[in-house]
Amino acid sequence: MFLYEHEGKMLFHQNGISIPKGRVVYSPNEAINAAKEIGFPVVLKPQILGGKRGKAGAIRFANNEEETLKIARELFNMELYGEKIERLLVEKKVDIAHEYYLSLTVDFYSRKPILIFSTEGGISIEEVAKEKPYLIEKRYLDPDIGLTPFIAIGVLNKLGISGESAKKFVKIFTNLWKLFEGNDLFLAEINPLVLTKQGDVIALDARVVVDDNAQIRRAWIGELKSKRTGKESLEIQAKKLGISFVILEGNIGVIGNGAGLTMATCDTILELGGKPANFLDIGGGAGPERVASAIDLIMKLGNIKVILINIFGGITRADNVAKGIISAMQTLNLKIPIVVRLRGTNEEIGREMLQSVGINAYTDMIEAVKKAIEIAKGGNER
Amino acid sequence: MKSLVDKDTRVIVQGITGSEGSFHTKLMLEYGTKIVAGVTPGKYGHQVHGVPVYDTIESALKEHEADASVVFVPARFAYNAILEAIYNDLSPIVVITEGIPTWDTLRLVRLAKRKGIHIIGPNCPGILVPNETKLGIIPGHIFKPGDVAVISRSGTLTYEIVEALSNSGLGQSIAIGVGGDPIRGTNLVEALKLIEEHPKTKKVVLVGEVGGVEEEMVAELIKKGEITKPVVAYIAGRSAPPGKTMGHSGAIILGEAGKPESKIRAFESAGVPVARLVTEIPDLLKGI
Numbered sequence: 285m286f287l288y289e290h291e292g293k294m295l296f297h298q299n300g301i302s303i304p305k306g307r308v309v310y311s312p313n314e315a316i317n318a319a320k321e322i323g324f325p326v327v328l329k330p331q332i333l334g335g336k337r338g339k340a341g342a343i344r345f346a347n348n349e350e351e352t353l354k355i356a357r358e359l360f361n362m363e364l365y366g367e368k369i370e371r372l373l374v375e376k377k378v379d380i381a382h383e384y385y386l387s388l389t390v391d392f393y394s395r396k397p398i399l400i401f402s403t404e405g406g407i408s409i410e411e412v413a414k415e416k417p418y419l420i421e422k423r424y425l426d427p428d429i430g431l432t433p434f435i436a437i438g439v440l441n442k443l444g445i446s447g448e449s450a451k452k453f454v455k456i457f458t459n460l461w462k463l464f465e466g467n468d469l470f471l472a473e474i475n476p477l478v479l480t481k482q483g484d485v486i487a488l489d490a491r492v493v494v495d496d497n498a499q500i501r502r503a504w505i506g507e508l509k510s511k512r513t514g515k516e517s518l519e520i521q522a523k524k525l526g527i528s529f530v531i532l533e534g535n536i537g538v539i540g541n542g543a544g545l546t547m548a549t550c551d552t553i554l555e556l557g558g559k560p561a562n563f564l565d566i567g568g569g570a571g572p573e574r575v576a577s578a579i580d581l582i583m584k585l586g587n588i589k590v591i592l593i594n595i596f597g598g599i600t601r602a603d604n605v606a607k608g609i610i611s612a613m614q615t616l617n618l619k620i621p622i623v624v625r626l627r628g629t630n631e632e633i634g635r636e637m638l639q640s641v642g643i644n645a646y647t648d649m650i651e652a653v654k655k656a657i658e659i660a661k662g663g664n665e666r
Numbered sequence: 667m668k669s670l671v672d673k674d675t676r677v678i679v680q681g682i683t684g685s686e687g688s689f690h691t692k693l694m695l696e697y698g699t700k701i702v703a704g705v706t707p708g709k710y711g712h713q714v715h716g717v718p719v720y721d722t723i724e725s726a727l728k729e730h731e732a733d734a735s736v737v738f739v740p741a742r743f744a745y746n747a748i749l750e751a752i753y754n755d756l757s758p759i760v761v762i763t764e765g766i767p768t769w770d771t772l773r774l775v776r777l778a779k780r781k782g783i784h785i786i787g788p789n790c791p792g793i794l795v796p797n798e799t800k801l802g803i804i805p806g807h808i809f810k811p812g813d814v815a816v817i818s819r820s821g822t823l824t825y826e827i828v829e830a831l832s833n834s835g836l837g838q839s840i841a842i843g844v845g846g847d848p849i850r851g852t853n854l855v856e857a858l859k860l861i862e863e864h865p866k867t868k869k870v871v872l873v874g875e876v877g878g879v880e881e882e883m884v885a886e887l888i889k890k891g892e893i894t895k896p897v898v899a900y901i902a903g904r905s906a907p908p909g910k911t912m913g914h915s916g917a918i919i920l921g922e923a924g925k926p927e928s929k930i931r932a933f934e935s936a937g938v939p940v941a942r943l944v945t946e947i948p949d950l951l952k953g954i
Contacts (some may be wrong), residue, residue: 286909334909370934392848392878392916395772427772468769471849496915498767500742528913532905543846543913544875547902548944553940556907563905565913569686575878580949596822598791599686627829629804649826650945
């Protein structure tokens, strides 16, 4: 799960990494109050999960109440990279002497953490890597040893930082490691990490990604999830039902079992000229209730022309899927055509059950996809 | 190589008394897998489909000889279960469990590698050798013996592909589901290296997906000539938006890394045909 900047910064703060004084606000009026409390000048930063806000001109400064109100209103009416702006972070503007880059990542391929530090921060690290690779230090870390002061000092010295100022950085490096390793993070990135004119080292931004699997032992992940709104809240609600759900942009609702098969179903729709509305994996061994909730979730998306259900049952039983479809059709009073492809365990029973409500299940995936696309494009009927 | 598993591999099932563990023990036994014992702490003396249950692997090994383990233990307890299998030198350790924290997997895999132990998974469907044995949950009836290996990051998609192969008269030598987590005991590169040494395999179907860089690394090896058996690839998740986890926690595009286009390009530049549709795979295989 990606964290919002303010959520990441809260983790930084709790782990001894300094951040600017700030507050999250949900309306222009709240923004004014926050700015007054923090003291001008302030910076207003939209909280979104993806995209480059600086490049989009969405990070704005305000020197007084009027400017704050005007800018906050503009930002709350904006959509950035497809995300509606629902929260702003209002922060004290910092006097920057120099910007650095610092990150810890889990490298899935080598199965090791990686430390990356650069004396060139504030722009994307990929750009620095292209233009001034000599300003980047990258180290694979031994998870049993971690990021110790001696490794930190070595990296800092290599890029010309030593003496008193190095000490402040070492503290940030080791605290970031503790946070990273102790909270099941995949990524903890500070860009920029700034040295202020007053000589403090402060994290001006936070990009944090946490392992969803770690929720079984990190209660804070669940707490953050429960506060999510909009599209994401539907996806999180699904997860609680054992369903993996990702909203896409098309008009063909997709239900599959198994992540790979469901992805392949969405891909095949695209490949053959249709547009999937979502990715929905009902998981292994789904009972009829889960299938019915899956259909219910998809109907909440609106603009659905047809639902395509693609099942290759191993643990999942085809008769359970059929039961779920039938019960969803009845309780939701479904008017939308459903195309079903059914293979695997108890296939024949499932097929007969569906026939009784007028659905002829396909055995071939491609044929089923073609049918769904035809319906979505305005051809009719199941 | 000595095959990773074969009809003589003796297997312990960890978490055998749970509903998944017990259900799949039955299916594995029916397929011919030599399951010698099960382990669930606190259930010593029970039997599951005729298989005796022990509290620990150590106590099971006092009564039975075993080579490998299949783990169905729930995520919360899986770390300890896998540690126990490593401690007792079982290999391969096939981890079906989904939802194990990635940092735990990272540590377990490091330990296992130090001892030369293979972990397959976590979050995987397992391994199947047609008409010999299966360790995991892959449905056996869709397989036909032959010389095509299927290496995959996905479960159900593997079944789909295996059925398509069988229907086209292309039998299989082995199927390895390496799993859907971001870090796994055996990644695509390592699986392919195993297959390179597998005498019964002549051709390979490699089923990748979005997320990570393993497919690109495989393409690199093929270019260098370190993998010589012909490969056909399929990449799932071309419809995946960036930053979203597509069911498998490893199936996520982070920044530039993990994009499907980069994987497809890498394969094509290594001369590996990439199927756009699952149904194209058999013909592509016949062509290489």
